[in-house]
Ligand SMILES: Nc1ncnc2c1ncn2[C@@H]1O[C@H](COP(=O)(O)OP(=O)(O)OP(=O)(O)O)[C@@H](O)[C@H]1O
């Protein structure tokens with residue numbers, strides 16, 4: 061809504077910039093004869109000129125996307141008062157009524173026009189209307205102090221009061237309209253065709269909500285991305301929106317059952333990117349390892365193989381995930397199949413501008429340093445599908461040992477360790493033997509140079525299949541899930557977030573180095 065309102069404010073400002081001089085000319089003609097002194101006329105014109113310039117500036121702010129839409133709205137509020145003041149200054153200088161062709165103050169119609177054309181919260185409409193109405197007595201006081209205002213008669217009081225009455229009436233009409241709108245099903249909690257029900261979790265990029273489709277009653281998960289993750293302001297925001305749409309379209313075309321299905325995507329009326337995906341029933345690997353500790357080799361192989369199938373298809377279509385980490389992999393129950401892997405958060409809404417390094421010091425990293433490939437940490441733009449092979453190695457390490465490759469909470473130091481430090485073999489971190497072929501594969505995936513890693517996900521799958529591990533059977537998976545469901549450690553039907561955050565009102569936290 062902010063976006064639409066800002067555009068309306070801009071057009072209204074342009075209308076004011078054109079209309080004010082026209083009204084001024086009309087009132088000069090209407091006065092025809094002994095009217096206002098030259099000195100008073102000069103001041104009126106000066107205020108008029110300043111107002112027209114401000115109105116043009118507000119239009120330009122929006123037209124050239126110089127500031128955020130909310131800033132345009134604030135500028136619009138000031139402009140509404142300024143236009144009211146300019147109109148009133150002219151009306152209250154010289155013989156009363158001479159400059160009011162329609163027989164009422166022009167401030168009143170201005171308040172109504174602005175109130176009905178700019179969609180805003182009713183309280184905002186009231187505030188803007190009262191600011192413009194208050195400009196009228198202010199202008200009268202200024203003219204009275206200069207000795208050019210007419211004596212305060214009943215008519216004059218009526219004019220001033222009428223503006224306030226119109227401001228309140230406009231507020232009433234807008235409030236009524238917004239109530240009808242909400243009854244029709246368009247509440248602030250709606251996004252696309254979905255109604256947000258409860259928050260599942262939040263991460264570095266934004267929040268994930270459980271949602272239902274308004275017409276189909278189909279359940280879904282909606283990820284709302286914080287605007288600052290993808291773009292700053294102005295034209296950059298437009299480019300980011302175009303890129304987001306392009307990438308989302310590609311991801312929606314992925315067909316692997318191990319890739320989360322994307323139902324829809326877009327940019328909400330208030331400028332937030334969102335995408336709608338299938339609602340998964342399960343838990344993220346992060347939460348699973350935190351709860352159950354290191355994962356047996358056979359189960360790790362099963363999870364990694366499914367991940368590889370999802371990623372192999374994406375890579376074949378030229379898509380790189382870029383943010384593989386345990387909280388982006390969910391272990392689910394799908395159509396009575398347990399331990400079904402789904403890969404989430406595919407390359408969407410990441411800043412691909414090579415001049416913007418993935419790692420920032422203020423905790424707003426768009427990648428996640430604990431799982432970031434050395435070449436991604438360098439931010440040199442040379443990131444390809446082999447960065448995902450490194451990410452897969454990090455997740456394999458995390459599953460087998462229960463700890464990240466480098467246990468360093470500081471994001472910058474973690475990135476430096478990925479660049480320079482050889483990882484400790486998983487078996488020595490675990491303090492127990494692991495199948496040699498599996499350990500070698502994990503360390504190969506973690507090679508610093510992309511050229512030293514397995515070349516493709518298909519090559520990784522082949523090596524995983526030849527690892528001599530105790531197989532993790534469907535019965536093992538079912539037994540594990542039944543225990544978890546019985547103990548209530550997996551929520552129905554959605555999941556806990558990696559952070560366990562469920563509070564409705566919690567603010568999004570900055571990117572974590574997790
Ligand atoms: N489609 C989904 N269905 C059910 N739960 C989901 C779905 N997508 C995400 N989640 C849950 O929401 C949690 C938060 O996800 P989110 O992607 O916001 O956080 P993150 O992965 O920690 O950070 P990032 O924003 O960097 O990806 C996940 O850990 C997962 O448990």
Ligand SMILES: [Mg+2]
Nearest residue numbers: 263387388405
């Ligand atoms: Mg995620």
